[in-house]
Amino acid sequence: xxxxxxxxxxxxxxxxxxxxxxxxxxxxxxxxxxxxxxxxxxxxxxxxxxxxxxxxxxxxxxxxxxxxxxxxxxxxxxxxxxxxxxxxxxxxxxxxxxxxxxxxxxxxxxxxxxxxxxxxxxxxxxxxxxxxxxxxxxxxxxxxxxxxxxxxxxxxxxxxxxxxxxxxxxxxxxxxxxxxxxxxxxxxxxxxxxxxxxxxxxxxxxxxxxxxxxxxxxxxxxxxxxxxxxxxxxxxxxxxxxxxxxxxxxxxxxxxxxxxxxx
Numbered sequence: 001x002x003x004x005x006x007x008x009x010x011x012x013x014x015x016x017x018x019x020x021x022x023x024x025x026x027x028x029x030x031x032x033x034x035x036x037x038x039x040x041x042x043x044x045x046x047x048x049x050x051x052x053x054x055x056x057x058x059x060x061x062x063x064x065x066x067x068x069x070x071x072x073x074x075x076x077x078x079x080x081x082x083x084x085x086x087x088x089x090x091x092x093x094x095x096x097x098x099x100x101x102x103x104x105x106x107x108x109x110x111x112x113x114x115x116x117x118x119x120x121x122x123x124x125x126x127x128x129x130x131x132x133x134x135x136x137x138x139x140x141x142x143x144x145x146x147x148x149x150x151x152x153x154x155x156x157x158x159x160x161x162x163x164x165x166x167x168x169x170x171x172x173x174x175x176x177x178x179x180x181x182x183x184x185x186x187x188x189x190x191x192x193x194x195x196x197x198x199x200x201x202x203x204x205x206x207x208x209x210x211x212x213x214x215x216x217x218x219x220x221x222x223x224x225x226x227x228x229x230x231x232x233x234x235x236x237x238x239x240x241x242x243x244x245x246x247x248x249x250x251x252x253x254x255x256x257x258x259x260x261x262x263x
Contacts, residue, residue, distance in 0.1 A: 006033040006034070007033060007034040008031040008032065008033055008034075009032060009033065009034045009068065009069055009166065009167060009199050010030070010031065010032035010055060010066075010067070010068050010167070010199075010201065011030075011031050011032075011065075011066075011067040011068075012028060012029055012030040012031075012054075012055070012064065012065070012066055012067075013029050013064055013065045013067075014027055014028070014029065014063060014064035014065065015027075015028040015029075015030075015051075015054060015061050015063070015064035015065075015066070016028075016061055016062045016063040016064055017047060017050050017051075017054060017059065017061050017062060018062050023223060024045075024046075024047035024050050024223065025047055025050070025051065025054075025061075025220075025223050025224065026223040026224065027064075027223070027224055028051070028064070028223070028224045028225055029224070029225060030051075030218060030225045030228070032199060032201055033199070034166075034197075034199055035193070035197055035198075035199055036199060036200070036215040036216060037189070037190065037193055037199075037200040037202060037213050037214050037215050037216075038199075038200065038201055038202065038214065038215065038216050038217070038218060039202050039204055039209065039210045039213075039214035039216070039217045039218070040052070040201065040202065040203045040204070040217075040218045040220065041204065041205060041210065041217060041218070041219055041220070041245065042219060042220030042221055043220075043221065043241060046220040046221060046223075047220060048203045048220055049171055049172075049203055051203075051220065052090075052169050052171055052201065052203050054066060055068060055073070055169070055201065056088065056090055056169055057073050057081065057085070060074065061074065068084060068088070068167070069084060069087055069166065069167070071084045082113075086110075086113070086114075086163050086165075087163075087165055087166050087167065088165045088166065088167040088168065088169065089110075089159070089160030089161055089162065089163065089165040089167075089168045089169070090160055090168075090169045090171075091153070091156040091157050091159070091160040091168065091169065091170045091171065091173060092156065092171050093171050093172045093175060096156060097144040097152060097155055097156060097159070098144075099143065099144050099145065100143075101143075102140065102141055102142060102143050103130060103135070103139050103140050103141070103142055103143075103144075103147070103155045103158070104123065104126045104127065104130065104140035104141065105126075106144075106155060106159050107126040107129050107130060107140075107155070107158045107159045107162050108122050108123070108126045108162070109159065109162070110159065110162040110163050111125060111126070111162055111163065114163070125162070126140065126158075126162070127140055129158040129159070129161045129162055130155070130158045132158065132161060132192065133154040133155065133157045133158035133161070133188070134154050134184070134188050135151060135154050135155065135158065139151060139155070149176050149177065150177050150181045150185070153173060153177070153185065154185075154188075157170075157173070157188075157189075161192070164196075165198070166197075166198070166199060167198070167199045167200075167201065168192075168193075168198050168199070168200050168201070169201045169202075170189070170200060170201070170202045170203065170204075171203045172203055172204060172205070172206075173185055173189065173202065173204070173209075174186065174204065174206045174208075174209055175204075175205075175206070179208075182206065182208065182209070183208065183212070186208070186209050186212045186213050187212075187213075189202070189213055190212070190213040193213075202214065210231060211231060214231070215230070216228055216229060216230060217229065217230070217231060217234055219234070219237075219241075219242055219245075221239070221241055221242070226239065226242065227239070227242065231246075234246045235247070
């Protein structure tokens with residue numbers, strides 16, 4: 001349920017997602033508050049990415065309401081949807097870049113929907129977003145096939161930031177990165193969230209990410225959001241999967257690494 005004094009920029013009520021006879025979510029409720037970084041976790045098959053796609057309008061739930069920034073995503077007309085989509089950005093796994101376009105052109109793609117935007121300004125804005133994502137300037141001229149996995153993720157993030165969104169959706173942003181690269185990406189997300197006032201909806205399985213940057217965590221289990229709360233609150237949850245996830249060997253290592261003074 002909503003928390004008094006906090007603005008829910010994403011509000012889900014009674015969400016049901018299913019594929020044929022297979023029900024992924026049933027009666028799912030969730031609020032995401034302005035300016036927070038929410039980490040979404042769950043076991044395999046709990047529909048973490050499906051939930052992200054439902055909010056971003058890429059997957060239509062069979063039932064329930066999806067309200068983002070005051071607009072019902074399921075019932076909005078085309079003009080309202082287009083206006084809403086300009087207020088969020090999405091970074092998919094591995095960046096999901098267009099292989100025939102270089103990085104700068106990929107970042108420019110969302111900007112091309114802005115009427116009257118001068119090509120020179122569009123290019124300059126793309127270069128700014130590339131820089132904000134932590135890529136070197138020369139990366140703008142490179143094609144996805146010329147980039148490392150970490151660079152492709154950063155390019156995908158630059159494209160997600162193209163229209164100065166209020167909300168950013170990140171799907172497994174650190175998957176496949178080495179520990180140093182993952183930690184650097186976590187730091188980047190946190191810095192961007194704080195400096196730009198971004199609300200971040202982050203699907204992850206990375207315990208280090210949960211400890212390092214997430215203000216709250218939402219656990220998907222039993223076809224719904226089982227529990228939400230801070231990392232400290234997760235450690236107190238009496239549920240078999242939640243306990244195993246947050247108290248297992250990897251969880252303990254992540255917790256130790258997050259403590260001040262650890263090296």
